[in-house]
Amino acid sequence: MNEDQHERLRGHRIRTTLKRVPGILADLEPTPKRGSGAGTSEPKLPISETVLEASQVLRNVLVSWARITMEERHVPPPTEDTVPALVAYLTYHSEWLGRHPVGEEAEDEIADAIANLERLTDQPSATVFAGKCPECGGAIYGKEGRDAATCTTRDEHDEVCGTIVNVDEGRAQLLAQAASMFASAADIAAILPVEAATVRKWGSRGHLGGYCDVVTREGRWLIESVMERIEDGDRMAA
Ligand SMILES: [Zn+2]
Known part of the structure; x- marks a missing residue:
């Protein structure tokens, strides 16, 4: 494989890696309340410090590569400073970034930051008690920052209950009991x-x-x- 193909592949890998970010963000951000609850200060589920730190690290990495792209390529800056806007920006410029003299560094830094955030958000320990299962009465734990949680209690036939509950409602019930x-x-x-x-x-x-x-x-x-x-x-x- 020649150098040109290498660089093209690197741009492609950067693009593929960046594609994973929206999924991670969707897992992290609670969806806004709809209906009568809109606009009230509903308690948001806590997101752990380490996850916040990791998303901050990712943002900083994206900002720094967006800045290099903007300055060296003489192109307009990203529309916003948000992670989704930065991801869209770098995706657009990924082929150029892959061909950059430090393109390998860009690839590594972006991949590391994304993998780290993924690892943290997938951690089973980052859970919150989401209340009791309305079907089987088992305790349900949800991942921090997510809306829905699945009951993983097993019955006598070793079958998983699988009931899905709304984490906020479960927490509200829990608070009512408390x-x-x-x-x-x-x-x-x-x-x-x-x-x-x-x-x-x-x-x-x-x-x-x-x-x-x-x-x-x-x-x-x-x-x-x-x-x-x-x-x-x-x-x-x-
Ligand atoms: Zn259940």
């Missing part, structure tokens, strides 16, 4: 869209139901009263 429970500000901040410091502030001002743990001397707050307080805040902000 409403009458008491928890520390930090634990509440982990499940509700509120900062731990805010919970402590509300608690110290007497806005929340709760008690002081005699051992840790820390407040234990009624989750329901925190939820009400958040809703009140949303109403005032609306």
Whole structure:
């Protein structure tokens, strides 16, 4: 194979690798709420720090190669600074990039960043409890940031249940069950869209139901009263 074919193939590989990005992003971004819930501040599912970091790394890699393309090729910059726009831009210029003296570096950097993000989003440990299965009653875990989760509970014949639940609804049910429970500000901040410091502030001002743990001397707050307080805040902000 001659040098020209090598470079052409490299451009093709860069293009193929970039094609994987929209799928990863679709897995990461919660779809906007439709219908009556539109516009309200529904708690978004948490996406772990490492995933956020990896997507930031990918974005930086794409930005740097887009900049090189733009400056050396004297072409207009990408329409936007977003990952999808950068992917579209670099896909368009992939053949040129493949022929670039450091095209091999471009290929490696882009492939590494994408593979890393893929690996992290595929990690089975990055899961959230999505509530109980309405069919079999088994616990369902969803991947962080995804809308739907599948019940993987097996019955006595070793068949997977397979019921698909909406993660947000499952979480809402979970919260409804947790409403009458008491928890520390930090634990509440982990499940509700509120900062731990805010919970402590509300608690110290007497806005929340709760008690002081005699051992840790820390407040234990009624989750329901925190939820009400958040809703009140949303109403005032609306
Ligand atoms: Zn099930």
